[in-house]
Amino acid sequence: MTARIHIVGIGDDGLDGLTGHAKSLLGAAEVVIGSTMLLERIGSSLSAERIECNGGLDELKQAISRLPDKPTVLLASGDPLFYGIANYLTETVGKDRFEIVPHVSSMQLAFARVKESWDDAYLSNLAVQPLDRVVDMIRSAERVGLFTTESITPSVVAEALLDRRIEYFHAYVCENLGTPHETVTRGDLRSFLGQNFSPLNVMVLVRRTGAADLPSSGKRTRLFGNPDDVFLQSRPKRGLLTPSEVRCVALAELELRPDSIVWDVGAGSGALAIEAASIASSGKVFAIEMDAEDYNLMLQNAERFDVPSLVPVHGQAPAAWSSLPDPHAVFVGGSGRIVPDLVRGAAERMKAGRIVISVSSPDNLVAVQSVLEAAEFRTEVRMINIARGQQQLDRVRFESLNPTFLIVGGK
Structure with missing residues (x-):
């Protein structure tokens, strides 16, 4: 043997x-x-x-x-x-x-030295991951640990982040961990520009308290289905934004026309509503959001994307839609027991058209489907599982997003 x-x-x-x-x-x-x-x-x-x-x-x-x-x-x-x-x-x-x-691991030692937990940190090795991909993942992370390389140094990482306006991290470079020459340097990202460090280093980034995710660019890249990171998103609620793949399916199922009247109930920072407004460019898309922080982010996103047909509405449904015109299409996104009641109220205002509801709970799925069938909507249900590929060493591994249920009703 x-x-x-x-x-x-x-x-x-x-x-x-x-x-x-x-x-x-x-x-x-x-x-x-x-x-x-x-x-x-x-x-x-x-x-x-x-x-x-x-x-x-x-x-x-x-x-x-x-x-x-x-x-x-x-x-x-x-x-x-x-x-x-x-x-x-x-x-x-x-x-x-x-x-x-x-x-x-030197990564474990680095987080111990800066006294930060690493159980939910984004960890990567720049020897096996493209820098652009890593920067996009850093944008939305709370804590980050990076194995740098001799060519992609902490200075290069800092420059790449600052070029993309990602300035909201405290930064640490931990050198020669576990040796008599161990050094930990703390600063903001700008302070690391042009600095030289030992090749044996780990870079740790810690998001400043309350810092919102900044978008990856100031320009739209697609009519709809734009990457998640082109939208401002709030902290600590990030992850509630409808993922781009789900947005594509939901917008297709809404069957929007250029002159559609659309309600987006629980619009958050406005990703789906903004893309719906791009399609219904001569109609109106009413984006209803009760949270003040998300509503303000929606205003900023709408300004960046230049969608005149979008009408942000700051208020709580159903009271917030009492004065709105009847919709041709409705999207409801959210969680909690109130979702079936919102769907019931929206369905009562629809003479015809399509309603799409995004939920993550099987209980809400059953409840929403029952509401729509009672309102004489034809219903279809989809479960969407998305896994996004990430390069690791010489192969691709897949990182799954949480499953999403879409309930589609037609009348």
Whole structure:
């Protein structure tokens, strides 16, 4: 039987930072394989044969296939399963070939040094993710942890964020973590422009309290289905905006015409209403929102997108629509027990046309469908599952959004 390879995580402090178990594995190993930098961290006291592997993942895989059947340790940086080589090797070579002994990740150390939780942070490695993609994800994050590279330094990251008007983060650069030369530098993003840091660093960003997401650009990119991040969104309620893929389906089901009268009930910061106004350009789209913060963001979004047919309405439905003209199309988005009552009231005002309701709760789905059928609407139900691809190492993984139920009624 082929001997298992132990993938042992090691930190910047080398052998001194290893557990007793990890040290015993290294002491018993007859072969140690790793990059030149990692091999240097274990010093020269071990008698094992050393195999340097400084190429990519494919080269490492080939080197493993040629290893002698001897006790072997493969050195990895930090936690081998956290943006490390272990995921790739266990998937391509097989889990049975390896045992994994993790070290504390430098990402974990960085968040500990700045005294911030990382359980809900956006974490990424700029060695395997495009900077533009990472910047777009940072825009809406509360906390961020980044492994930078020698070419994409903290200064480059800061410049990319500032170029896109993402200025609302406190920034930290944590260098040489776990070593006597450990340094943590704090500042705003502008203070990092042009600064040089050790290649061994982690960049941590913490959103300033109450800062709203800024849009990624000042220009519309599509008639409808624009990316979520082109709209101003409120904090901490971000995520309530109707995702672009769901917006596309909902707007199609509303069957809007250029002269349609539309109600968007619970419009939030206005993403769907703005795109509906782009289609119903000679009609009217009444966007009803009771929350003052979201209403103000809707005004700003509407100004940026230049949609004269949009009419923002600050108030609570159903009282807010009492003076509005009867609609040809209605969109209702939201949660809570009030949704079926809002649908019932809106349906009573419709002589004909289409109503689309977006809910996330199966209970609301059943209740809304019953309301529409009682009002003699023909109903259809869709469950929309969206997963967006993200590049990780040399492959694509998918990040799922919460499922959305769309109830469509026609009269």
